[in-house]
Amino acid sequence: MPLLKSVNNVKRFILGNLTKKIGNSGKICLLTLLDKEDVKKVLIIRPNHRLGNQLLATPIVQDVIDTFPNCKIDLLAKGSIASIVFYNHKNIEKIISLPRKPFNKLFQYCLCWINVRNQHYDMVINVVSGSSSGRLLTKLSNAKYKIYSDDENGFLIKDADNQHIAKSPVCCFRSYLEKGGISFVGKVIPSLDLHLSAEEIARGKELLNELIKDKEQKTICLFTFATGEKCYSSKWWEEFHQCLKSKYTHFNIIEVLPMENVSQIAFSEPSFYSKDIREIGAVIANTAIFIGADSGIMHLASSVKTPTIGLFSITKVIKYTPYNNNSKGLNTNELSIDELLSEIDKIIICCHKDSNVNCSNV
Numbered sequence: 001m002p003l004l005k006s007v008n009n010v011k012r013f014i015l016g017n018l019t020k021k022i023g024n025s026g027k028i029c030l031l032t033l034l035d036k037e038d039v040k041k042v043l044i045i046r047p048n049h050r051l052g053n054q055l056l057a058t059p060i061v062q063d064v065i066d067t068f069p070n071c072k073i074d075l076l077a078k079g080s081i082a083s084i085v086f087y088n089h090k091n092i093e094k095i096i097s098l099p100r101k102p103f104n105k106l107f108q109y110c111l112c113w114i115n116v117r118n119q120h121y122d123m124v125i126n127v128v129s130g131s132s133s134g135r136l137l138t139k140l141s142n143a144k145y146k147i148y149s150d151d152e153n154g155f156l157i158k159d160a161d162n163q164h165i166a167k168s169p170v171c172c173f174r175s176y177l178e179k180g181g182i183s184f185v186g187k188v189i190p191s192l193d194l195h196l197s198a199e200e201i202a203r204g205k206e207l208l209n210e211l212i213k214d215k216e217q218k219t220i221c222l223f224t225f226a227t228g229e230k231c232y233s234s235k236w237w238e239e240f241h242q243c244l245k246s247k248y249t250h251f252n253i254i255e256v257l258p259m260e261n262v263s264q265i266a267f268s269e270p271s272f273y274s275k276d277i278r279e280i281g282a283v284i285a286n287t288a289i290f291i292g293a294d295s296g297i298m299h300l301a302s303s304v305k306t307p308t309i310g311l312f313s314i315t316k317v318i319k320y321t322p323y324n325n326n327s328k329g330l331n332t333n334e335l336s337i338d339e340l341l342s343e344i345d346k347i348i349i350c351c352h353k354d355s356n357v358n359c360s361n362v
Helices: 003-019 051-055 058-067 081-085 106-118 132-140 168-178 198-209 234-247 277-285 296-303 337-353
Strands: 041-046 072-078 092-098 123-126 145-147 219-223 252-256 289-293 308-312 328-331
Touching (some): 041 058, 051 081, 058 168, 081 092, 081 277, 132 145, 289 296
Parallel strands (some): 041 072
16 A cells, blocks of 8 residues: 555544544534524535535535525635636535645645635535534534534434435435424425536537537446546447447437546547536536446536436445436446346436426436
8 A cells, every 4th residue: 555545544533433422422513493594504514625615515505506506605625626627617616625735735624624624604504414624613613503514413314315425414414404493395305516607508519519420319327437446447348339329329428538548448439628627527418328437527417407327346336326317326346237238228218208307318
């Protein structure tokens, strides 16, 4: 194991143990009655730089907006991705960006913490309970209402939604506010949402049309890359691709390429490469279905409302699966390629029945 990774693991272990008691039920300010108009300024904390993790924070941001329509939100994140992901979220007033390498920019890092302490917030929400810095920042803030997003608080119902990394903070947020008399009965958990503009989607369609031969046919979008052990081998992808191509002769197939500009199917389909996350999302938004391994791009596809098939072999399906818009996570350790294609068939059929998803509109 590389030295840096070992040091990071030790750091996480120490900080995790030091902060796990922060925000326990004895220290939480329980609500008796809450007026929605009292919550005007909210801080949401998600100190992670990865694309997927920022996209997975969009449901809690949307749920806060739906609950407190007139509130202004500050978002604390790491790196520069958040400013791209939340570009069109109108209620977000400020993004506080922690440096990705805090020891290289220690002054900037400390300044962010000081700003959190000095700013008045009505409510602070730590998105991921396992984040030591998130828990510390929540504790450090001077907000009246602090949500640490874990079941130590005794608010969460043990169900599948609570195990999903995007749904769990929404469940905690809602459970907390129900103590203050706010009801969420009948309200579904928001989807991931990049909030693409009409202009961005139109541009995505132009870019897609430059790639495909038959403009009348729907398009299947593949993403064959993923980090580390989540990445399927070229051999697996080539077999899957050939079966897919043979079965869906009435579809165009394109491949969205990763930053590394590599292809597990040897660039055998028209490919799209861009370093612009919103542009990639806009192209995917104009396709009928997305198929790819668990990755930031998989969550990007989910966030632009394209029916998304997530392929899982290492990470937990229940924790990261794409949801809503006829999306589904599939465990490839349990399913053959033929069975995967059968699942894709089901989604395509559902798309034809549902006019609210891309399959019926592309």
